[in-house]
Amino acid sequence: MPRLVLLDTAKTGRQSQELENKLRSMVVGQDEAIREVVTAYQNHMMRLAPAGRPIGNFLFLGPTGSGKTRIVEATAQCLLNDPKAIIKIDCAEYQHSHDIAKLIGAPPGYLGHRETHALLSQEALNRHHSDKLKMSLVLFDEIEKASDALWNLLLGILDKGVLTLGDNRKVDFTSSMIFLTSNLGAGEMCALESPRLGFSPSPGAGFQSGRDTRLSQIGTAAARRKFTPEFMNRLDRIVVFKPLGEDELRRILDIELKAVEQRLEAAVADLPFEIQVVDSARELMLREGTDSRYGARHLKRAIERLLVQPLSNLMASGQIQPGDSIRVSHRDDAPTLCFFREATARDAWKTAGFVAA
Numbered sequence: 001m002p003r004l005v006l007l008d009t010a011k012t013g014r015q016s017q018e019l020e021n022k023l024r025s026m027v028v029g030q031d032e033a034i035r036e037v038v039t040a041y042q043n044h045m046m047r048l049a050p051a052g053r054p055i056g057n058f059l060f061l062g063p064t065g066s067g068k069t070r071i072v073e074a075t076a077q078c079l080l081n082d083p084k085a086i087i088k089i090d091c092a093e094y095q096h097s098h099d100i101a102k103l104i105g106a107p108p109g110y111l112g113h114r115e116t117h118a119l120l121s122q123e124a125l126n127r128h129h130s131d132k133l134k135m136s137l138v139l140f141d142e143i144e145k146a147s148d149a150l151w152n153l154l155l156g157i158l159d160k161g162v163l164t165l166g167d168n169r170k171v172d173f174t175s176s177m178i179f180l181t182s183n184l185g186a187g188e189m190c191a192l193e194s195p196r197l198g199f200s201p202s203p204g205a206g207f208q209s210g211r212d213t214r215l216s217q218i219g220t221a222a223a224r225r226k227f228t229p230e231f232m233n234r235l236d237r238i239v240v241f242k243p244l245g246e247d248e249l250r251r252i253l254d255i256e257l258k259a260v261e262q263r264l265e266a267a268v269a270d271l272p273f274e275i276q277v278v279d280s281a282r283e284l285m286l287r288e289g290t291d292s293r294y295g296a297r298h299l300k301r302a303i304e305r306l307l308v309q310p311l312s313n314l315m316a317s318g319q320i321q322p323g324d325s326i327r328v329s330h331r332d333d334a335p336t337l338c339f340f341r342e343a344t345a346r347d348a349w350k351t352a353g354f355v356a357a
Contacts, residue, residue: 012038012042013042013045013046015042015045016038016041016042016045019037019038019041019075019078019079020034020035020038022074022077022078023071023074023075023078025255026070026074026077026078026255027067027070027071027074028067028244028248028251028252028255028296029066029067029242029244029245029247029248029251030066030067030071030239030241030242032239033058033060033071033239033241034071036056036058036237036239037056037058037071037075037177040055040056040058040177040236041055041079041177043055044135044175052160052161052174053158053159053160053161053174054157054158054161054173054174054176054177054178055135055174055175055176055177056177056236056237057158057178057180057234057236057237058177058178058179058180058235058236058237058239059143059180059181059182059223059235059237059238059239060179060180060181060182060239060241061181061182061183061184061185061186061220061222061223061238061239061240061241062183062186062189062219062240062241062242062243063183063186063189063190063241063243064183064186064294064295064297065244065294065295065296065297065298066241066242066243066244066295066296067241067244067295067296068181068241069139069141069181070296072086072137072139072179073086075137075177076128076137079133079135079137080128080130080133080135080137082128085127085137086137086138087119087120087124087125087137087139088139088141089103089119089120089138089139089140089141090141090142091140091141091142091143091144091145091146091150092142092145094146094147094149094150095145095146095147096147097147097148097149099147099150100147100149100150101166102119103118103119103120103150103153104118104120104153104163104164104165104166105117105118105121105165105166105167106166118165118166120138120163120165120171121165121169121171122171122172125138125171125172125173125175125176134175135175135176135177136173136175136176136177137176137177137179138176138177138178138179139179139181140154140178140179140180140181141181142181142182142183143180143181143182144182144183144184144226151227151228151231154180154231154234155230155231155234157173158178158231158234159234161173161174161176180235182223184219184222184223184226185218185219185221185222185223185240188218188222189215189218189219189240189243190243192211192214192215192218212242215240215242215243216240218240219238219240220238220240223238243295244295244296246286246290249286249289249290249296249299250286252296252299253282253285253286253289253299253303256299256300256303257277257282257307260303260307260308261275263308264311268315268322272322273320273321273322273323273324273325273326274324274325274326275311275325275326275327275328276325276326276327277307277328278327278328278329280329280330280331281306281307281328281329281330281337281338283330284306284330284337285299285302285303285306285307286299288302288305288306289301289302289303306336306337307328307337310336310337310339311326311339314339319341320341324341324342325341325342326339326341326342327339327340327341327342
């Protein structure tokens, strides 16, 4: 009798592991959503995705600023080398039935037929295909704001992977990942989460598990109240994004500060200046950027207001020169950050009167 070897079903392929690692470095606190995207990608690469359907149909629920759109952009960055390589449909622009013509084009014989170009054409889907990967990412943002006509349009896309345009041309979505985002249930989620936000010890694992379960129940129940059973049954996965706590916001702060450094390097490419943001400055940005209603977006606004805008003023006024070393800190009770430039030989010459101040 041959010896049986136990196989590890949790181990993923190299490409999938690389994608997961990259997504985790770009998206904070939403591991479940990352796993679902990586699983759909691997099934597609192994040619095991269901035939005649999109690669994956995802409904992402959760409060604003929790990363729903961010994970789609990060997936585009990782797979297609461009965070904007997405067909994004802002559903707030399709609240009326006649708006659907902008997506599928007007039928022949209708006024403006020749001037109307379908946004969901096959050419649009294939625009970002490469020889290495033929995959499209389609995002329907804030799907709850769309008209019933758009929801009915999605039924065929999600089920059969096919869309019929106004001129009867067929669009193939079987090589696409379809992402739907919604804020349904966000108010109740934030109300459940708000006592935990702030600068306090993290709750235990048992509390965390129960909280996550309750958040998922809130989001799923809100979606079922809004959408028909036919619509819900065509979704492969409903993922509820958790409101971001202090630990997640600290990690996002690190990511955003690195992004600011990259912007500075691009702005002064010949000889960029060094910048050091000390802990006191980080704490101020974190306090100013913590708001359960707005998530990471509020933190980004705080960074722009407290760090980026003052740096812009210092650069424009000539107080910062290429090659300088800048230290950013915060003094107690001050509403803004403090910026210090490390003294250089240039300052010594100014002090001696050889260089005009």
